[in-house]
Amino acid sequence: MTDxxxxxxxxxxxxxxERDAARRxxxxxxxxxxxxxxxxxxxxxxxxxxxxxxxxxxxxxxxxPDDYFSIISVLGSHNDMVLFTWRWATPGGAMSRAxxxxxxxxxxxxxxxxxxxxN
Numbered sequence: 001m002t003d004x005x006x007x008x009x010x011x012x013x014x015x016x017x018e019r020d021a022a023r024r025x026x027x028x029x030x031x032x033x034x035x036x037x038x039x040x041x042x043x044x045x046x047x048x049x050x051x052x053x054x055x056x057x058x059x060x061x062x063x064x065p066d067d068y069f070s071i072i073s074v075l076g077s078h079n080d081m082v083l084f085t086w087r088w089a090t091p092g093g094a095m096s097r098a099x100x101x102x103x104x105x106x107x108x109x110x111x112x113x114x115x116x117x118x119n
Contacts, residue, residue: 005077008111009084009104016057016069025054033112040100040116066091072099080106 011031018024028050038053039046047053072085082104088097098118105113 004109005080005082005104005106006074008106009071009074009082012104012111012114013069013071013086016060019061019065021054021058024057025050028054031111033107033110036111036113038114038116040118042118046113064090064097067097075101082106 008031011027015024015027015031018027032050032053035049036053037046037048038056047056067088067090070087070089072087075083075085077083083101084104085099085101087099089095090097100116100118102117103115104111105115
């Protein structure tokens, strides 16, 4: 694993947990490519672009304002891809709302695509 790829995953989780909208958008702009995308099995089409990804994060935070995401494990990385597991939990970790495994595709040192799998 490269430090850069692992850092991108940690920064992604930091962005998901950021409650200040302006700061979250600024962090997204430095983390994703302009045409970055996210897809998981709950979506009928990918979220494409920083605005769509930010809107999804904002909606999730409105649904569960005190919840947070954390990395369970970075399983590996190669060829500009990272595989990691995550947890979405209530404050203090008392209850997990969901866990999952995501693949991150990197382009030019930024996240280009996230392929999410919710367990």
